[in-house]
Amino acid sequence: MPQTVERTDTRTDSHRVVAPDLPWVTLVWNDPVNLMSYVSYVFRSYFGYPKAEAERLMLQVHNHGRAVVATGPREAMERHVEAMHNYGLMSTVSKADS
Amino acid sequence: MRAFRRNTEASLSARFTADERSAIQSLAGQVAGLLSNRDSAAGDPALTRLLPDAYRGDTYSAAEFRRFTEDSLADNKIHNAAVVIDSLERATASSAEWVETTLDASEIQSWLRCLTDIRLTVAARLGIEADGDEGADDEEGLMLREVYDWLGFVQGSFIEALEP
Numbered sequence: 001m002p003q004t005v006e007r008t009d010t011r012t013d014s015h016r017v018v019a020p021d022l023p024w025v026t027l028v029w030n031d032p033v034n035l036m037s038y039v040s041y042v043f044r045s046y047f048g049y050p051k052a053e054a055e056r057l058m059l060q061v062h063n064h065g066r067a068v069v070a071t072g073p074r075e076a077m078e079r080h081v082e083a084m085h086n087y088g089l090m091s092t093v094s095k096a097d098s
Numbered sequence: 099m100r101a102f103r104r105n106t107e108a109s110l111s112a113r114f115t116a117d118e119r120s121a122i123q124s125l126a127g128q129v130a131g132l133l134s135n136r137d138s139a140a141g142d143p144a145l146t147r148l149l150p151d152a153y154r155g156d157t158y159s160a161a162e163f164r165r166f167t168e169d170s171l172a173d174n175k176i177h178n179a180a181v182v183i184d185s186l187e188r189a190t191a192s193s194a195e196w197v198e199t200t201l202d203a204s205e206i207q208s209w210l211r212c213l214t215d216i217r218l219t220v221a222a223r224l225g226i227e228a229d230g231d232e233g234a235d236d237e238e239g240l241m242l243r244e245v246y247d248w249l250g251f252v253q254g255s256f257i258e259a260l261e262p
Contacts, residue, residue, distance in 0.1 A: 032229045033221045034214065035250065037257045041210075081152045082167050086174055088214035092154050093163075 023097070026070040026080040029090035030061050042087045043069065047080075071096060101252050102259035108203040110259055112185075113196045119186045121245070122252075125216045130179035132219065133172045144222035148175060148215055175215055181208035206260070213253045220246045 028039070036058055043054035047069060060067035069091075070080050077093045084091030103111045114122070132139050132148070139145050149168055153160040181204075189199035201209060224233030224242055233243050 030229070032226050032231055033217050035254055035257065037254060038210075038214065041257050041260065078152065078163060078167075081163075082171065085150060085152070085167075085171055087211055088148070088218055090150055091152070093152055093159075094154070 023095055024072060024074040024077045025068045025094055025096050026077045026084070027066050027092050027094055028057075028061050028069050028084060029066045029092070030064075031090045034089060036062060039089065042084070042089060046083055046087070100259075101255045104259045105200065108206075110201045110206055110256075111198055112189075112201060112209075113192065113198045114186070114189070115195060116197055119189060119197055122216075123183050123186050125220070125245075125249075126179040126182045126212055129212070129215050129219050130176045130183075133176050133179075136172065142222075144219040147218045147222050148172075175211070178208040178212040178215070181205055182212045185209075210256065210260075213249065213256065217246065217249050217253060220249065 039061060040051075040054045040058040043049050043057050044051060047054075049057065057067045057069055070077060074093065081091045081093050101113060103113070105111055129148070132142065132145055136145060136149075149164075149171055151160040152163040152167070185199050185201055185205050186197075189197040192198040220242060221233075224239060224246060225231065226233050226246075233239050233246070
């Protein structure tokens with residue numbers, strides 16, 4: 001979600017580097033019900049992805065079973081998952097490295 | 099037949115037969131009923147699919163998330179179903195065969211989500227759990243499968259009408 005992902009602050013501040021705070025992701029999982037056109041529409045209209053990127057993510061879900069559709073702080077990812085559930089998509093929050 | 103036609107950026111016309119209108123209203127009512135009686139429907143696969151876990155492999159986080167969000171998620175879906183039912187209720191005859199209704203931007207969003215919830219519910223009744231599942235092949239299953247396929251067509255044409 002390029003438009004809303006919070007940027008990691010990597011500036012050196014008082015001789016310390018602020019640790020990246022991006023350990024969580026929003027996953028969308030493949031399901032046998034939702035149409036490809038619908039999933040792509042949701043990625044565009046909710047996350048604001050350009051059409052080509054929305055299609056790429058949709059195909060990743062379709063072909064590989066899941067895709068990371070957003071990265072950021074846990075609370076923001078939970079809000080995304082809640083929105084995805086409102087749309088009827090299978091979606092979960094996960095640690096970025098899991 | 100095209101069920102949906104775009105009027106302006108924020109308005110869409112939906113056209114159905116009287117039977118189709120009744121069918122969608124009935125299905126939307128069933129989804130709302132299921133979500134309104136979650137205690138008695140606990141364990142229903144359709145309910146599980148409409149209100150899924152937000153965490154896999156972390157039952158504590160899944161339960162916490164559910165505790166804070168399930169009521170509002172269910173309420174949103176019930177609201178969407180009510181919007182669909184109401185907008186079809188005010189549909190007027192546009193010919194001997196068709197009834198037509200106009201959806202505004204907010205109603206369009208409710209329709210998108212509710213059509214999805216209806217299809218998820220019917221799919222759960224059919225036992226469709228993975229790509230390629232056809233569902234039960236007894237008489238009732240085949241009839242429901244026809245409804246399911248028709249709803250897929252309706253949803254598809256809805257999205258086509260929304261595409262710029």
